[in-house]
Amino acid sequence: MIYFDQAASSFPKPPVVAESMAHAVNAVGANPGRGGHALARQASGIIRDTRIKTAELFGCSNPKQVLFYQNATVGLNQAIKGLSWQKNDHVIASAYEHNSIRRPLEYIKEQFGVKITYVDNSKENEGGSFVKAVEQAIESNTRLIAMTHASNVTGRIFPINDIIALARKNRIYTLIDASQTAGHMSIDMTKQEIDMLVFPGHKGILGPQGIGVLLVEGKVHLSPIHHGGTGSFSSSPNQPKQLPEFLESGTLNTPGIAGLYAALIEYEKRSKEIVPRETILANLLCKGLEAIDGVTCYGPSSDTFRMPIVAFNIEKVPSQEVGMILDSHYNIAVRAGLHCSPLTHEALHTTEQGVVRASLSIYNTEDEVTEFISAIKEIVTSYKEF
Numbered sequence: 001m002i003y004f005d006q007a008a009s010s011f012p013k014p015p016v017v018a019e020s021m022a023h024a025v026n027a028v029g030a031n032p033g034r035g036g037h038a039l040a041r042q043a044s045g046i047i048r049d050t051r052i053k054t055a056e057l058f059g060c061s062n063p064k065q066v067l068f069y070q071n072a073t074v075g076l077n078q079a080i081k082g083l084s085w086q087k088n089d090h091v092i093a094s095a096y097e098h099n100s101i102r103r104p105l106e107y108i109k110e111q112f113g114v115k116i117t118y119v120d121n122s123k124e125n126e127g128g129s130f131v132k133a134v135e136q137a138i139e140s141n142t143r144l145i146a147m148t149h150a151s152n153v154t155g156r157i158f159p160i161n162d163i164i165a166l167a168r169k170n171r172i173y174t175l176i177d178a179s180q181t182a183g184h185m186s187i188d189m190t191k192q193e194i195d196m197l198v199f200p201g202h203k204g205i206l207g208p209q210g211i212g213v214l215l216v217e218g219k220v221h222l223s224p225i226h227h228g229g230t231g232s233f234s235s236s237p238n239q240p241k242q243l244p245e246f247l248e249s250g251t252l253n254t255p256g257i258a259g260l261y262a263a264l265i266e267y268e269k270r271s272k273e274i275v276p277r278e279t280i281l282a283n284l285l286c287k288g289l290e291a292i293d294g295v296t297c298y299g300p301s302s303d304t305f306r307m308p309i310v311a312f313n314i315e316k317v318p319s320q321e322v323g324m325i326l327d328s329h330y331n332i333a334v335r336a337g338l339h340c341s342p343l344t345h346e347a348l349h350t351t352e353q354g355v356v357r358a359s360l361s362i363y364n365t366e367d368e369v370t371e372f373i374s375a376i377k378e379i380v381t382s383y384k385e386f
């Protein structure tokens with residue numbers, strides 16, 4: 001089969017990921033930070049090494065500020081709900097947010113009377129004017145800019161450095177959702193002055209499902225959204241004040257974290273590529289689709305640096321129907337519909353039809369891209385004859 005649904009969850013993984021997880025389950029097994037015996041120390045070592053490697057690869061100044069949750073969504077919830085909100089505080093997000101940012105924002109709006117501006121710039125590729133629109137949206141009470149680093153629907157990369165510069169100038173915190181960029185392009189919290197960064201293990205990093213990371217830089221103070229056992233200061237009724245325990249309650253996903261560690265080591269090896277292999281393939285795919293009469297592509301053109309995601313439609317055919325044909329007749333996996341990102345579809349005017357999203361990883365090949373383009377040509381022809 002051809003698996004072009006990498007933006008939902010990457011497959012396959014580097015073999016070392018499963019090996020490392022199996023080792024954690026079969027040879028370590030104990031609870032990290034919950035005992036002084038040898039196996040508990042080994043489990044703690046896995047967690048510690050992964051915090052250190054994550055901090056190193058993402059430019060976080062202190063490994064203790066690397067926090068593990070079960071996915072990116074929980075990390076984003078912790079970042080957004082963990083700030084202390086007052087009525088009429090203001091947040092800026094883009095009109096391209098995944099529901100994992102949008103819903104926590106809508107929650108704080110309802111709960112605390114926070115105001116939200118979703119900045120739209122439907123004319124993609126106009127990075128400059130998007131930044132201007134964000135600048136115009138800033139108010140004296142804007143406290144947070146929460147923004148996806150790249151659209152999970154179109155692969156468009158947002159000009160976060162310019163936006164962070166605006167945020168710094170206006171003393172606004174930044175939260176960057178790197179769910180679709182981590183593992184595909186370099187991110188350095190210190191150099192880029194990002195306050196909070198979130199990514200899942202199971203997408204571009206090529207790690208397992210069940211692990212997500214929130215990295216927090218120095219000046220941000222978050223309150224925990226969960227409370228409970230931390231393996232430390234057990235006699236206190238309150239959450240220990242120091243990180244990571246303050247913001248991490250309950251037993252961690254040690255096998256998932258072991259898998260993440262192995263995936264990070266693999267990522268480190270390919271992280272020096274200037275344009276990642278998967279982006280080159282995605283642009284090839286985009287170019288092939290752009291040339292087909294009857295296909296509409298959305299997002300960056302084939303000569304633009306993008307994340308390895310290509311969104312398109314065939315005439316007025318419902319995207320789900322195209323997805324089903326690809327699955328049942330061609331054994332090709334894509335994701336069709338709204339991709340948990342209804343705001344994006346409003347901006348693209350594709351709410352009714354959705355879009356077909358093909359997303360790639362380092363394990364996809366040029367032959368698969370060629371086969372995919374042929375399949376789309378055949379489908380287009382069959383609808384024209386119909």
Ligand SMILES: Cc1ncc(COP(=O)(O)O)c(C=O)c1O
Nearest residue numbers: 071072073098100148152179200
């Ligand atoms: C941009 C973006 N943010 C957040 C998420 C949520 O990731 P997870 O399901 O791992 O929590 C996704 C997943 O598709 C995403 O694409």
